[in-house]
Amino acid sequence: MLPESLSKAVAGQPLKIAALVSVGQHPLSRRERQADQDSRAVELALSLSPQLPSLIHVGSAQNNALRAYLGMGLNSLTVLNADPDADAVPALADYLRDQPLDIVLTGVRAECGEGSGLLPYAVASQLGWPMVPRIVSVVSIADGHADVWQALPRGQRRALRVPLPFVASVDPAADPARQSAFGPAQRGNIDFRPCAAEPDQARADWEQHPAKPRPKRLAVAKGGTAAERMKAATAKPQGQGGQVMTEGTDREKAEAILARLVAEGVVR
Amino acid sequence: MLTDWLLPMLLFGALALMLIGATRRVLAWRAGRNEPVAVVAGLLAMPRRYLVDLHHVVERDRFIAKTHVATAGGFVAALALAFLVHGIGVDSAILNGLILLSAAGMFTGACFVAWRRRQPPSRLSRGPWMRLPKSLLVFSTSLFLITLMTADWFPAGLVGWVFSGLLLIGLALGLAEMLVGMGWGGPMKHAFAGALHLAFHRRPERFGGGRSTGLKPLNLTDTTLGVAKPEDFAWNQLLGFDACVQCGRCEAVCPAFAAGQPLNPKKLIQDMVVGLSGGTDAGYHGSAYPGKPVGEAKGNPGQVIVDGLVSADTLWSCTTCRACVEECPMMIEHVDAIVDMRRFLTQERGETPGAGVQVLDNLIATDNPGGLDPARRFDWATDLNLPLIADVGKADVLFWISDGAFDQRSQRILRAFVAVMRAANVDFAVLGNDECDSGDVARRLGDDATFQRLARHNIEVLGRYEFNRIVTTDPHAFHILANEYGDFGGHYRVQHHSMFINELMEQGKLNLQPKALGRVTYHDPCYLGRYNGEYESPRSVLKTLGIDVQEMTRSGYRSRCCGGGGGAPITDIPGEHRIADMRVDDARAVEAETIAVACQQCTAMLEGVVEPRPQIKDLAELVSEALVTEERA
Ligand code: SF4
Ligand code: SF4
Numbered sequence: 001m002l003p004e005s006l007s008k009a010v011a012g013q014p015l016k017i018a019a020l021v022s023v024g025q026h027p028l029s030r031r032e033r034q035a036d037q038d039s040r041a042v043e044l045a046l047s048l049s050p051q052l053p054s055l056i057h058v059g060s061a062q063n064n065a066l067r068a069y070l071g072m073g074l075n076s077l078t079v080l081n082a083d084p085d086a087d088a089v090p091a092l093a094d095y096l097r098d099q100p101l102d103i104v105l106t107g108v109r110a111e112c113g114e115g116s117g118l119l120p121y122a123v124a125s126q127l128g129w130p131m132v133p134r135i136v137s138v139v140s141i142a143d144g145h146a147d148v149w150q151a152l153p154r155g156q157r158r159a160l161r162v163p164l165p166f167v168a169s170v171d172p173a174a175d176p177a178r179q180s181a182f183g184p185a186q187r188g189n190i191d192f193r194p195c196a197a198e199p200d201q202a203r204a205d206w207e208q209h210p211a212k213p214r215p216k217r218l219a220v221a222k223g224g225t226a227a228e229r230m231k232a233a234t235a236k237p238q239g240q241g242g243q244v245m246t247e248g249t250d251r252e253k254a255e256a257i258l259a260r261l262v263a264e265g266v267v268r
Numbered sequence: 269m270l271t272d273w274l275l276p277m278l279l280f281g282a283l284a285l286m287l288i289g290a291t292r293r294v295l296a297w298r299a300g301r302n303e304p305v306a307v308v309a310g311l312l313a314m315p316r317r318y319l320v321d322l323h324h325v326v327e328r329d330r331f332i333a334k335t336h337v338a339t340a341g342g343f344v345a346a347l348a349l350a351f352l353v354h355g356i357g358v359d360s361a362i363l364n365g366l367i368l369l370s371a372a373g374m375f376t377g378a379c380f381v382a383w384r385r386r387q388p389p390s391r392l393s394r395g396p397w398m399r400l401p402k403s404l405l406v407f408s409t410s411l412f413l414i415t416l417m418t419a420d421w422f423p424a425g426l427v428g429w430v431f432s433g434l435l436l437i438g439l440a441l442g443l444a445e446m447l448v449g450m451g452w453g454g455p456m457k458h459a460f461a462g463a464l465h466l467a468f469h470r471r472p473e474r475f476g477g478g479r480s481t482g483l484k485p486l487n488l489t490d491t492t493l494g495v496a497k498p499e500d501f502a503w504n505q506l507l508g509f510d511a512c513v514q515c516g517r518c519e520a521v522c523p524a525f526a527a528g529q530p531l532n533p534k535k536l537i538q539d540m541v542v543g544l545s546g547g548t549d550a551g552y553h554g555s556a557y558p559g560k561p562v563g564e565a566k567g568n569p570g571q572v573i574v575d576g577l578v579s580a581d582t583l584w585s586c587t588t589c590r591a592c593v594e595e596c597p598m599m600i601e602h603v604d605a606i607v608d609m610r611r612f613l614t615q616e617r618g619e620t621p622g623a624g625v626q627v628l629d630n631l632i633a634t635d636n637p638g639g640l641d642p643a644r645r646f647d648w649a650t651d652l653n654l655p656l657i658a659d660v661g662k663a664d665v666l667f668w669i670s671d672g673a674f675d676q677r678s679q680r681i682l683r684a685f686v687a688v689m690r691a692a693n694v695d696f697a698v699l700g701n702d703e704c705d706s707g708d709v710a711r712r713l714g715d716d717a718t719f720q721r722l723a724r725h726n727i728e729v730l731g732r733y734e735f736n737r738i739v740t741t742d743p744h745a746f747h748i749l750a751n752e753y754g755d756f757g758g759h760y761r762v763q764h765h766s767m768f769i770n771e772l773m774e775q776g777k778l779n780l781q782p783k784a785l786g787r788v789t790y791h792d793p794c795y796l797g798r799y800n801g802e803y804e805s806p807r808s809v810l811k812t813l814g815i816d817v818q819e820m821t822r823s824g825y826r827s828r829c830c831g832g833g834g835g836a837p838i839t840d841i842p843g844e845h846r847i848a849d850m851r852v853d854d855a856r857a858v859e860a861e862t863i864a865v866a867c868q869q870c871t872a873m874l875e876g877v878v879e880p881r882p883q884i885k886d887l888a889e890l891v892s893e894a895l896v897t898e899e900r901a
Pocket of ligand 1: 511514516519537592596599
């Protein structure tokens with residue numbers, strides 16, 4: 001369901017949303033698939049836009065992995081036809097510039113290829129639009145601005161107000177994508193468009209290796225009971241500005257929690 | 269006399285009305301998808317199918333079988349003769365006498381119907397079905413007396429205008445129910461639709477003692493995948509729904525219904541009838557879907573079924589155990605219909621519930637339902653040094669591992685079976701990482717595209733090697749490999765491990781020293797029993813182990829599902845009880861200390877029941893525990 005304020009904004013002037021989608025890769029089987037974060041971006045776009053959002057992909061793929069996005073209930077997908085080694089950024093920026101768009105959504109980073117997570121920044125900068133990283137939802141849209149929630153580590157959220165149009169990457173904490181249905185995925189239309197994408201010169205010279213998990217240095221806690229050492233070894237770094245209350249009545253503790261929630265903007 | 273012109277008018281009038289109704293009904297069926305049938309052969313086979321195959325099922329309830337023979341036999345004979353004698357006026361004492369006999373037979377049967385209906389069990393529908401015995405009695409009595417009268421075998425003084433008038437009214441009422449109602453959707457519709465259903469059954473292989481349990485493949489280029497609206501069913505499926513007599517035998521055996529999940533196979537079939545003829549379920553007088561009111565469902569041939577006629581929960585509650593199909597005297601195919609509608613939900617709507625989406629995504633990406641690394645499928649056997657068929661090229665037995673490879677409990681069964689095969693020096697080999705999920709779960713969750721991809725992959729892999737037969741410990745894989753890969757070009761000789769071990773035992777290849785186990789019962793897996801008719805091998809294996817099986821009330825073809833089939837544990841539709849708990853209660857009722865099973869899914873489901881409960885052991889485990897091996901000796 002759309003929040004009420006949002007539906008009104010939408011009713012006045014339909015939001016125009018595009019989602020940039022890539023072909024992902026399953027981490028274990030290495031098989032091509034619908035990328036998880038991009039799918040969440042499509043999901044968010046679908047929940048915001050009563051008119052279907054547009055889907056854009058740069059590349060030459062025409063496989064089931066790409067079609068899976070159509071299975072989420074979209075009629076068509078635009079493929080900006082380019083070689084696998086092309087630089088997607090200028091191609092996307094050129095295309096998007098001519099579209100009447102309010103919001104462009106995409107995942108935080110691709111599941112294969114360069115996967116640097118820089119694409120949304122680069123596209124936004126070429127368009128001259130703001131880029132909001134890691135949003136989880138759009139709360140309302142009014143007066144040419146959108147109120148969005150941004151994901152911070154460990155479940156924290158930050159409320160941001162952004163002027164339209166903007167580019168945003170969608171955090172894995174956003175709602176998971178709806179199921180992709182095989183029938184619509186097969187029947188959906190893939191609209192190939194030529195584009196003047198240049199090969200990515202910088203990347204051509206790079207050498208690629210499979211990533212290896214890096215060893216992490218543990219802060220070894222000496223002394224104390226086994227339980228304390230265990231806790232020290234497994235504890236997550238704590239956020240700054242916290243306060244530990246061991247004294248005081250329940251009421252005082254509750255008030256402290258509430259004050260904190262108000263300060264964080266969770267409760268208003 | 270009044271009867272001279274009124275009788276033929278009544279008879280032919282009723283016949284005409286019946287034919288009009290019947291034509292409308294036929295047109296309603298023909299709104300379904302085209303499906304070629306052997307028309308003449310079907311019609312010719314129909315009497316035999318009725319007298320032999322259908323009665324074979326009806327016979328399971330002796331009382332109703334005899335009652336039905338008398339009532340239906342009497343009715344058909346009496347009506348046919350009545351048309352000769354009263355309709356076209358053939359005057360023959362013999363024919364008159366035969367009418368009297370038939371009507372009397374029908375009357376006797378009707379008395380028993382009325383007797384059954386005094387306090388009908390909850391599985392029977394009420395409403396018009398309570399009226400039926402009265403109609404039967406009125407019809408047979410009126411016809412009997414009228415025949416006496418027209419044959420002048422009545423004391424003349426008794427025949428007056430009032431009396432004959434009453435009889436004619438009785439006959440008219442009887443004809444309205446028995447003949448007109450047949451075409452216009454009354455209880456007697458079952459006779460007309462049932463006969464044609466037998467003639468044009470979608471699975472003619474079922475007649476004459478055959479078996480046909482594999483799902484039909486979906487054409488992935490159809491404009492609508494699966495069944496969205498009643499008119500998307502094949503026309504003979506619609507015809508089949510119309511044959512239902514609302515006897516509720518399916519309801520009585522349905523594990524989901526018993527567990528209080530929102531499914532009742534009888535109501536489902538009746539809702540399909542509502543869908544194909546248009547209207548609401550307000551005229552339904554049987555048990556509801558547990559937890560759902562009756563009277564609010566609406567449908568018509570062009571309306572999407574899950575939008576107002578049947579809720580998706582109902583379709584996802586089914587374990588595809590086939591108990592309903594096995595029990596249905598009209599040989600209706602509930603499971604086909606349910607899976608057809610699931611196909612629409614999954615492949616058009618993208619609305620697979622619960623963990624179903626995750627499982628399907630995993631199958632698409634990793635060929636196993638858990639989303640685990642496909643390169644680690646064969647890790648379970650690292651220490652067993654199993655021969656890979658890719659290395660040896662050919663073997664007598666190809667051991668199909670199934671997804672049990674990824675599950676620790678199932679691995680114990682697999683290892684036990686390897687021990688048994690090694691003890692018997694079986695020449696076997698495995699596919700290792702080249703094996704993929706068989707596609708069972710994907711198919712039952714309605715994703716035929718994924719099933720077909722997996723099937724084609726597996727068939728391609730199997731085609732590379734030479735082997736005499738496939739043996740598996742998983743009845744689902746057994747069924748799929750044996751009965752569902754054929755449509756895609758995979759034809760194999762497949763055996764379940766119970767059949768294979770039984771063979772080894774018969775050939776004396778196993779040196780066994782059975783242990784005492786206390787009281788043991790055996791749980792028939794649906795996909796081994798009802799799907800494949802294999803009830804004997806497991807029992808014979810247990811017997812060789814010196815086990816005297818304590819049969820549960822629901823066993824053999826009446827075995828109750830463990831709740832694990834059809835993706836039901838994945839979609840996990842809530843009910844009041846868990847099916848597995850009910851099944852373990854069945855075992856407790858015979859004081860079993862061990863439940864012997866023959867399926868890893870059953871093992872998982874039954875072991876999920878809270879202790880204390882009987883211990884659960886697969887046949888392979890029981891046999892391997894009894895092995896006397898040289899190493900051990
Ligand atoms: S579907 Fe079959 S078993 Fe169920 S009520 Fe109808 S006739 Fe009886
Ligand atoms: S297959 Fe089993 S669970 Fe499904 S409706 Fe029939 S009896 Fe019920």
